[in-house]
Amino acid sequence: MFGGCSLGQPARKTHLHGFHSSRGRMVSFAGFEMPMWYKGIIPEHMAVRNAVGIFDVTHMGRVLISGPEAEAFLDYVTTNNVAALPPLSAHYSTMCNELGGIKDDFILSRLEPKKFLIVPNAINRAKDYEWLVKQSQAFDVKIEDVSDNIAMFAVQGPKAEQTLQEICDEDLSKIPRFKGGWAKLAGVEVYVSRTGYTGEDGFELFVWNVPLSNPDKAIKVWSAVLEAGRDVGIEPCGLGARDTLRLEAGMCLYGNDIDENTTPLEAGLGFVVKFKKRNFIGKEALLKQKTEGLKRKRVGVRMLERGIPRPHHEVWKNEEKIGHVTSGTFSPILKRGIAMAYLSTEYAMESTTVDVRIRDKFVKGEVVRFPFYDVTQYGYRRET
Amino acid sequence: MMRTQDYEIPDELYYSKEHEWARLQGKYTVVGITDYAQKALHEIVYVETPVVGSKLKQTESMGVVESVKAVSDIFAPISGEVVEVNQALAESPELVNKDPYGAGWIAKILPANLKNDLKNLMNAQQYADHLRKLEEK
Numbered sequence: 001m002f003g004g005c006s007l008g009q010p011a012r013k014t015h016l017h018g019f020h021s022s023r024g025r026m027v028s029f030a031g032f033e034m035p036m037w038y039k040g041i042i043p044e045h046m047a048v049r050n051a052v053g054i055f056d057v058t059h060m061g062r063v064l065i066s067g068p069e070a071e072a073f074l075d076y077v078t079t080n081n082v083a084a085l086p087p088l089s090a091h092y093s094t095m096c097n098e099l100g101g102i103k104d105d106f107i108l109s110r111l112e113p114k115k116f117l118i119v120p121n122a123i124n125r126a127k128d129y130e131w132l133v134k135q136s137q138a139f140d141v142k143i144e145d146v147s148d149n150i151a152m153f154a155v156q157g158p159k160a161e162q163t164l165q166e167i168c169d170e171d172l173s174k175i176p177r178f179k180g181g182w183a184k185l186a187g188v189e190v191y192v193s194r195t196g197y198t199g200e201d202g203f204e205l206f207v208w209n210v211p212l213s214n215p216d217k218a219i220k221v222w223s224a225v226l227e228a229g230r231d232v233g234i235e236p237c238g239l240g241a242r243d244t245l246r247l248e249a250g251m252c253l254y255g256n257d258i259d260e261n262t263t264p265l266e267a268g269l270g271f272v273v274k275f276k277k278r279n280f281i282g283k284e285a286l287l288k289q290k291t292e293g294l295k296r297k298r299v300g301v302r303m304l305e306r307g308i309p310r311p312h313h314e315v316w317k318n319e320e321k322i323g324h325v326t327s328g329t330f331s332p333i334l335k336r337g338i339a340m341a342y343l344s345t346e347y348a349m350e351s352t353t354v355d356v357r358i359r360d361k362f363v364k365g366e367v368v369r370f371p372f373y374d375v376t377q378y379g380y381r382r383e384t
Numbered sequence: 385m386m387r388t389q390d391y392e393i394p395d396e397l398y399y400s401k402e403h404e405w406a407r408l409q410g411k412y413t414v415v416g417i418t419d420y421a422q423k424a425l426h427e428i429v430y431v432e433t434p435v436v437g438s439k440l441k442q443t444e445s446m447g448v449v450e451s452v453k454a455v456s457d458i459f460a461p462i463s464g465e466v467v468e469v470n471q472a473l474a475e476s477p478e479l480v481n482k483d484p485y486g487a488g489w490i491a492k493i494l495p496a497n498l499k500n501d502l503k504n505l506m507n508a509q510q511y512a513d514h515l516r517k518l519e520e521k
Contacts, residue, residue, distance in 0.1 A: 025426070036453065037426070040426060040427050041426075041427055041451075041452040041453065042427055240452060240453055243453075244452060306430065306474065307430070307432075308429070308430050308450050310455060329452060329453075330429040330430065330450070330452050332452075337430075
């Protein structure tokens with residue numbers, strides 16, 4: 001059944017490592033020892049779709065950018081419109097190289113008029129920090145990697161607000177999607193952002209000033225959320241459910257679906273590329289690509305026959321290879337295989353049937369729009 | 385029934401290092417994956433069974449078991465011709481989790497070289513020792 005197991009590097013740990021290792025199946029991810037699942041990927045996934053789940057996402061990075069020219073700098077180094085972002089708000093964005101290749105994708109928050117927070121992907125923590133520092137030479141800004149001093153949890157699902165409200169001193173219903181604010185949670189000062197990576201309503205919690213050597217405040221918040229959500233069926237969720245949830249929602253995973261060889265336009269992230277901005281890194285290359293037209297696009301593929309598409313599987317049409325899968329899994333909601341794939345533009349249209357080459361078989365699938373689930377039943381737009 | 389701390393290991397079966405089992409049943413041999421294998425995979429969501437009529441060689445891949453996250457080959461524990469596969473796994477792959485030695489069987493094989501093949505497999509005691517060693521690692 002199994003090949004050899006890989007020898008891990010000395011793994012980094014988060015504040016909640018004790019909880020994770022006593023309750024979960026642990027894996028190494030981006031140098032961190034993290035839970036893949038506790039009860040199981042499917043029950044954790046369903047808890048988030050139907051009620052609420054909590055994820056430790058402290059392995060991701062946290063970088064503060066502040067100073068008189070912080071806004072101008074971020075408008076230069078990222079693709080979205082930072083000037084248009086009010087304080088206590090967030091937007092999704094990308095950071096590109098000069099060729100328009102994606103260096104990272106992240107949520108950027110404006111905490112104060114001249115103070116911003118970026119949350120890089122775990123695998124890009126060092127790379128992003130170095131890039132930001134390098135590109136900031138001409139700007140009057142301060143860039144601080146505060147990752148190790150802030151714990152970060154995601155509380156996601158239709159019961160997320162109700163759960164957090166029980167232990168929160170501020171009225172969370174006054175924080176709309178992609179807005180944030182400071183609040184006391186279980187008596188601990190936390191920055192609460194109504195954002196996430198699951199497609200559901202939910203919050204990301206930043207527990208400030210909590211070093212690994214003194215994790216009490218982080219543990220206190222985590223435990224209080226679990227307690228507050230007990231009656232509605234909260235589950236602690238691992239990286240496994242995090243991946244299936246984001247995939248069902250159609251959200252990219254850096255390293256799989258996007259990297260420095262893909263552009264935001266090919267990835268279907270054109271909505272965070274603001275060409276009206278005077279200048280930003282990658283603008284020229286992206287504008288050229290936009291003018292010339294895209295050769296390939298990221299699409300969703302829902303399997304029509306049994307079989308689970310996985311990264312690197314080829315996609316075929318009429319005996320011709322037209323692309324490849326970058327992420328694939330079994331969808332707990334659809335109960336079938338789903339994938340993200342890059343296809344030649346001519347085939348990247350809804351309802352196109354394709355063949356995914358899964359090992360030695362060609363298995364039928366169809367191109368669908370994101371998210372994969374019915375938005376009237378699941379996700380933040382659901383009709384309750 | 386043998387048990388390690390966490391896994392069931394029926395006495396009457398033969399076992400491969402890669403965690404398949406084989407049960408002699410008249411002139412046929414029924415094969416599947418062990419309790420250890422199903423627990424390691426967790427939440428099995430897809431099983432690709434071999435084609436009926438195909439001829440397998442011991443240790444070659446005869447199918448695939450997939451959990452949400454992982455894909456694992458099933459290696460033929462013995463050589464022979466596939467005479468039947470477990471059709472129920474198409475609709476209910478979770479049978480491998482629920483009952484790995486019973487309702488979760490994978491295929492029935494007409495052995496080609498049974499006596500020799502069995503020499504390469506372990507009995508329950510040997511397999512239990514094999515698992516203990518793996519767990520110690």
